[in-house]
Structure formats: structure tokens, C-alpha cells
Amino acid sequence: MAFEYVEPATLAGAFDALERGGTDAHVLAGGTALVLLMRMGLVQPAYVVGLRRIEGLREIGISKEGGLDIGALVTHAEIERSALVRRFFAPLAETFGRVASVRIRNQATIGGNLVHADPASDPPPMLIALDAEIVVARRGGVRTIPAAEFFRDVFETALEPGEVVTAIRIPPPVDGTRGAYVKFLPASKDDFATVSVAVTIRLAASGVCEDVRVALGAVATTPLRARRAEEALRGKHVTPEAIDAAAAIVVGDVEPLDDGRGSAGYKREMARVWTRRAITQLISA
Amino acid sequence: MSASTTDSRIHPAIFDSNELRLDGREKVTGEAAYAADFELPGMLQAAFTTSPYAHARIVSIDTERAREVPGVHAVLTGRDIGERRFGRRFFDRPALCVDRALFIGDAIAAVAAETREIAEAAAALVDVEYDELPAVFEPDEALAPGAPVLHEHVDTYYFHAGKRAAVPHPNVQGRRIVLKGNVEEGFARAEHVFEHSFTTPRYHGGYLEPRATVVWIDAQGIVHVVATNKAPFALREQFAICVGVPVGSVRIEPAYIGGDFGGKGLSVDEYPCYFLARATGRPVKYVRTYLEDMRSSTVRHPSRTTIRTGVTRDGYITAMDAKIVFNGGAYAAGKPAPTLLPGLDPKLPYDIPAGRLERTSVYTNTVPGGHMRAPGDVQFIFAVESHIDMIAHELRIDPLEMRLRNAVSGERSDFEDVPYLEPSAREMLEKMREASHWGSPLPSGRGRGIGFGVRHIGGGKAEVTLRAHPSGKIDVITGAAEQGMGILTLLQRVVAAGMELDLERVNVIREAAMTQTPFDPGAGGSRQTHVSGNAALDAVRRLKEQIDANGWPKNGALEVRGVFEAAHGHEAAPHGFCGFVAEVSVDSETGVVEVLDVVCVADVGTILSPVAHRGQLAGGFVMGLGHALTEELRVTEGRVENPSLADYKLPTQVDIPPLRFVNIQDIAGPGPFGAKMAGEINTAAVAPAIANAIAAACGARVTTLPLSAERVLSALRL
Secondary structure, three states, rough: OOOOOOOOOHHHHHHHHHHHHHEEEEEEEEOHHHHHHHHOOOOOOOEEEOOOOOOOOOOEEEEOOOOOOEOOOOEHHHHHHHHHHHHHHHHHHHHHHOOOHHHHHHHHHHHHHHHOOOOOOEEEEEEHHHHOEEEEEEEOEEEEHHHHHHHOOEEEOOOOOEEEEEEEOOOOOOOOOOEEEEEOOOOOOOOOOEEEEEEEEEEEEOOOEEEEEEEEOOOOOEEEEEEHHHHHHOOOOOOOHHHHHHHHHHHHHOOOOOOOEOOOOHHHHHHHHHHHHHHHHOOOO | OOOHHHHHHOOHHHOOOOOOOOOOOHHOOOOOEEEEHOOOOEEEEEEEEEEOOEEEEEEEEEEEHHHHHOOEEEEEEHHHOOOOOOOOOOEEEEEEOOOOEEEOOOOEEEEOOOOOHHHHHHHHHHHEEEOOOOOOOOEEHHHHOOOOOOOOHHHHHHOOOOOOOOOOOOOOEEEEEEEEEEEHHHHHHEOOOOOOEEEEEEEEEOOOOEEEEEEEEEEOOOEEEEEEEOOOHHHHHHHHHHOOHHHEEHHHHHHHHOOOOOOOHHHOHHHHHHHHHHHHHOOOEEEEOHHHHHHHEEEEEEEEEEEEEEOOOOOEEEEEEEEEEEEEHHHHHHHOOOOOOOOOOOOOOOOOOEEEEEEEEEEEEOOOEEEEOOHHHHHHHHHHHHHHHHHHHHHHHOOHHHHHEEEEEOOOOOOOOOOOOOOOHHHHHHHHHHHHOOOOOOOOOOEEEEEEEEEOOOEEEEEEEEOOOOOEEEEEOOOOOOOOOOHHEEEEHHHHHHHHHOOOHHHEEEOOOOOOOOOOOOOOOOOOOHHHHHHHHHHHHHHHHHHHHOOOOOOOOEEEEEEEEEEOOOOOEEEEEEEEEEEEOOOOOOOOOEEEEEEEEEEEOOOHHHHHHHHHHHHHHHHHHHHHOOOOOEOOOEEOOOOOOOOOOOOHHOOOOEEEEEEEOOOOOOOOOHOOOOOOOOOOHHHHHHHHHHHHOOOOOOOOOOOOOOHHHHHOOO
């Protein structure tokens, strides 16, 4: 497992290094995913570019527009514990607290998590439900990719060669927005989700749903936004029947895989059950 | 029996206080040396080329490119070392395959190089031409007409200390039938006959330390082996036979073992590493990755059990006919029993007036089966204890009451027709009733279930040497491998209690397994406290005699050796009875089972090391909980699908429910000071207790382990 390791001090240095490494180059942030894949022989990089010396990727801040900016190298534990994040939208902090174990959360970064693109990962559904954007830099430019469009397949993202995720930008939720992330763990409580659901919802005083976002994890090769279910609820009274109907729609949108965490059929059904439970839990909170 | 067992039943106060483990400080500070910690000058690292096919003929092997890699010292194939097969009883597993590979992961070539990376790179360059053969993955495929025969020259294999029993099919590893009474007549007497089938999957031991070894040959020709093997004296013999050296020139060096759970009774990589050491003249080390360990060491046998039982309308058993088929995998090497079945004949805590018990293990092209905590019992007790509840349900008899009616007592027994001495089955069931508030109402969606079992207390031979010094101190010399059960601390306590000395005056020394070292059979079969403990007591008796006659030694040390030997199963003896009552809730929409409360009632005799004892019972439960709910080594067409602890889910701290223990200590066992056993007393009864609780909670009967939420949900909808 011999490879060359470089730690540039600037983003420009990282772009140079990535160019030099070409297709054999891998970026190392927290390392919890990459090192594991290397140890299992699934990734054999010739060239590893460590980001940890680069300034400016570790901050959590509020933008002029009131949105939350999280640097790519901020760890899960830092987000989980951040008073700023909790004030901004507490369910976001709680979602990061559901990832793996405290040892992993202390090391793994938000940028690394997203680029790893594990479809069962916890933060992506919540970031999608919050309309987050991924800020991506390359030599001579910066672009943003909506979280819902960032994931392309298992371990595959919309990142182009030479690009580095630098931040995650989350627009301010409209006042009154509630959110929840449910992680269904039918076997060990220390596991990847069999199915996960993130919901944000805003209700009018009348009980009519003004806005809603539903995103699911572990039910397809990428996290999914359940737009048809959202449409079924938007502008309607959120009655148990309406929730049931929306949850039933989700079943047709998911494309789960058979694996050790359940058959495709079971996961489909659990997507319905947990979508219903997540929304029900939120509106009765 | 040579130990003074009568005297030994007086319970000294030393056993009332929690023990301070002799190996505790070394282990928590990281100083303890495990096999992977051994470093020697000039040491090379090994790597292996393994079969990607479940069944293939090896057409040719070209090692030239591998040998040319700088830093490579040797590349060996089965053709280089010849037919070198090893095993615990039956030597059917090759150190390196010669002409056929029988499972994915079978070792084809071995490389020794300056570094692990070089060795792995070279192993990847070994060019093997395979001719893929039809493979069999399940026992019924292996026994079907026209199935490929996995071991064509099985008659040429070595069988240690005895003779292999005849088998009905070339793909059968072992078969044993136990008959008691007139079975036909028993069924004729029955008012109802019930038949049910059960399946259990492969489980991996889940020990923290993957297998590792270092082998070197010194200038005198002595072969030194550092091994993750819990039975070093047995390994010494197996090793000498396999590689063809005198047993006197093999020395198994002491190293701590990071968890065993039965699997580490078999050594695998030690053999090819010996040939690499011999070829290079250097020490050779190999440390498995966890992936390798899960893919190609040994696993608990998957099983299918069918039980037919005749009962009266009041639920009294008149006859039982049980057939168990184990998937033995590619080799029987991991099984020490002469029957080549996992474990001895399993015991039941019930009176079976007439019975037939047929057990068969079958060769398939899958990862080999081996021993794992309560081998055979886990599979059988799940089946029987579920079956009893299913019968009780049909007959509308309370499941605990049905067990009480059949509880073994007096001179009665199960299939083997060998009485249990002082069977505590009824007492245990009454304690379970009391401690679990059995019968008290529960909210809807909750239920209680019972699982009950019994096991022999392991026998065998052990020796312990005591050396009394003029300083007033005593050394205890043992060849036991400390695989975590706490044997070193236990020997210290037994000797201190027997000699009536403070613990500080008793020191325990581990010695390499070699000719002059006191023999130890190793942990396994729940024997170590019983036999090694009694050997220590025998040594105490001998030392006391000498001191009584001549006084404490004044010049030089006084040395005595204690010996103890007892039969291993199949005879009238005290047994360990143990049961659980579990309370669960079931989520009727998801099938998720939550275990809310568990009480374990165990007939354990005198407790000698309270902390280790509690650890054994708690650990035995947690292993059973994993078997019940979360664990399964999934194998598809011979390929292990989840060879990592990220995907093979052992329960972790957050999964463990409130757990209560009721220990029955007033029925003395055969161990020192009346001890019984703990290591394998309770694992098997966990899964049926939970399965029965699920059925009581919601009516869903799951007959396949693990009792996953998905299976519970499917059963709910039947």
C-alpha cells in the first residue's frame, strides 16, 4: 500500500497536487472513509493529497444572507456540538450526532462525508431537506451544486477531476420550520441505517402545510428527495390520512438494494412506515 | 480422581472477594505481548495467494514473477511442500492446496518477504491456472446423486488417536446416532405428535484479535511457534504430525490470546509459515487481517434441525426424534471430537423416555466449520426450546409448566441414558418463575419467553507444578494459554486457598508448551477451571504432605507436580443447568424486537473468581443475543458477503438490555472447592428465550436465526 502523500498549505497547492496526481490522486480530509477503503484494498491510490494544512476550511459561520456556511474540514462532532448550528437549526446538529461513533465523529469531516457518497450516510438527507448547496473550488473558479444533485451513484458524486469541496452552504430556514431525522436501525443500534428519513416542514396556524421537504437515505444508490410526496402534502391539511397518502407515494420512488440490512421489499415498506412516522412525529411535536 | 475433592468443598473466604487479575495491569497498559507483538531479528512477513473459486482443479502454478520481486525470499506451493494436511482430530485441511482448491480463500501459495507489502505484491503475481469445477454449497446438494466428491483420497488422511467411524456418503464428515428405549413404542403411546424444522446460520467468533503467528527454527533445530491457539499442547502434537518433525522439537511459545470463543483451537497459518521459515532460515510472521479471518478461518456450523416429538395430552414427552444436519464446509479440521461433529452429543434438561438423535456434518465448498462456544448446543437448543414452546402453545399448556412436567430428575435422563448427578432442572425452573414474575400481566405487544439448557462440565487431563521457595513464596507453573478466561488468576486463588496463604505469596508463571512443561489441555469444553484447578489442588495436597513431613523448604526450592484427569462427557456426572427468561416488545409495523428485561438463572456451584465469572455469564449472554438478533455471516455461492465487523453486526453496549443473574451455588460441582463451569453454560439458551418471547408478544413464530425484524414482520403476517 505504498503511496505518495502531500499536504499543500493552500488551495492553489492542492489544485497543483491534484493535477500532478491525475486520476491516481485521492483527497484526504478526515480519512475515516478513505483509509478504510485502502485497508480493504478497494482503493489503491498512488497519490494522496491531505487538506488539513489549508486555512479557511474549518470555520462555521453565518453569511450576510443569514445562511449557515460550514467549512469542508469541520468535523461531525464540531457540527453536533456547535451552539451556532443548534441556534440555526437544531435538527441539523442532531443529525450529525447520529453518525457512527464518537470516535468517528471526532475525526470525520462534513466534506469528506459528502464526497464519499455512501448512500446510507446520515447527513445527506438532512442537507437535501434543507436545500443545502455544496461549494466546489477548482483552479480559477468556484461553483455550487445543490445537495440534491451532488450524488450520482454509490461512491460517486458530481465532482469533476481537480475539484475540491470547500464548504457547505445552507439557506436560512423560514421561521417556524421544523425538522427531524429518523434513522431506522432494526438490528444493532450501532449501525448504518436500513432506511433513514429527513423531513423539514412548515405549517400555517390553520394546520395547512405551507412547505415541506422529504429526503431519504439508504433506499437507493444515492440519497433521494421525495418530491412527489412533498407535493401531496404542500397546501393541504396535514391529517393522518394525508400523511399516509404521502408516505405511500414514497414507496414508488425508492429503489433499495437487497443486502444484509434488509431485502428491497422490506426497505420499501420501511420507507413508507418511517416517512409517515417522521412527519407524524414532527407535526405532533 | 486424584484431587482431594471432599476437602475442597469447604469454601474459603478468599473466594468471596473480587479478584485482581494477574494479567490485568499488563493488558490495560498495553505491555501484554500478543502474537502480533513478537518481533525477531531478520524476521520476514508472509502473504498468501488464495483461491478465488469455491471449487477448482489447480492446473498449474507459475511463481517466477513472484520470486523475482525484490525483497522476496521464498515462494512455496503445495507441490513444493507436498501433501501436508493438518487438523485437530482429522487431518484433512492442506497447509497449501496441492491439486484442488475447495473453498474461496483456500491457500494456494505462500510468500515470505522483507515486508508485508512486498509479500502481498508478490502473492498477487503468483500465476495460477484453475479449472473451475462444479461446487456444492448446501448439505442437500453435497448429498444429492451425482454430486462432486470433495475429498477423493479421504482414506489416506491421518486421524489422530483413534479411528474414523464409517460414513454413509463420501461427502459426510461425520455421523452419529444415539438411540434410547423403544422409539416406535414411544410414538405409539403419544396422543399428539408434532414436527418442526429450524435453521441457524454461520457465526464468526468476533474475537478482537485476528489470528497471528510467528514461526522460527533455532540452531538446535527446535521449532518455535507463537500461535493464537488456546490449546498449545494439542497444537504441538498436531504441528509435529503435519510438518513431520519429532514432537519433542516443537515449542509453542506463550503469548496472550485476544479472545478465542472456541475458534482458536485450530491453527491454520502456522503450518505454511513453518515451511517458509524452513525454506528461508528466517523467522516468519503472519498476522491476518480481519477480513481474512472472517473469510477463511472457521465459523460456527450452519444447521438445519428437524424434530418430531410425541406427547400426551398433558404435555408429557413420550418420544423424541431429532435430526440435525450441519454444513461442515470444506474441511473437518476444526472439529476435535472423534465423531467429526461440532461438540459432544447435546444434552437436554428433560426426561426423554425414548429417543433418537441423529447428527450429520457434511462437506461443502464453503468456509470450514469449527468450534465456537457451546458448539452444537447453540443450534440444537434453539430448535428444541422453540419446539417445546410450539407444542405447549398447541396444547394450551403454560410453557414453563410444560418444561416442569418434563424436567429431568432422579435417575432419569435425555437421549444418552446416562443420569445427571443431582439434576437441578426443577429448582432452576422454579427460580426462573420467581425471578421473572412469570405469569404476571404485561401490556399488549409484550411477551415473556423461556429458554432452558444443560451442558456437561468438560473433562480431560491437566498438570500444574508448584515450587515452594525458602522465602515463603510459591510459584505456580502452568502451560495453560491465557485466552482471556482468567486461568492464571484462578490458579493463584486456588493455590492460595488450598495452602491457606495470602494471594501475594503465590506467583503464577506461564511456560512454553514443551516436553517438561506441566501439560494443560487448554480452555475449551468448559473444562479449564475443573481440570487445571483440580490439578493445582492435587499439587497443593502433595506439597502439604511434604511440608507436613519435612517442614517448609529452607535451602533451595521444593517442587511438586499435581495431576488431574476426568472423563469428558458421556458419563454420570454433575452438569450445569441454565435458563433465561426474556421479556420483549415487538413493533408490529416494523418487526423490530426490543429486549426489555432478561434474567439468567444458572447452576454454577462455587464461584472462584467473581469478576471473571460474571464476565463469562454476561459475555455468554451477549454472544447469544448477537446470535439471536444481529449476527449472520452471509455466504452466497461460497463467497462471504460481509467479512468485516462493520457489516457482521456484533451487539455493542447500546444493544445490551438490563440483565439480571441468579446464581445457584449450593449444588457442588466437580471443580475445585465445588465449582462447576461458566464459559458455555448459557449462550445456547438465549436465542430460544427471545424467539419464544416474540411468539408470546405477537404470535409470530420465527424458526430461523437470526430473528431479524424482517423475519418477525413476515411471520406476523402469516
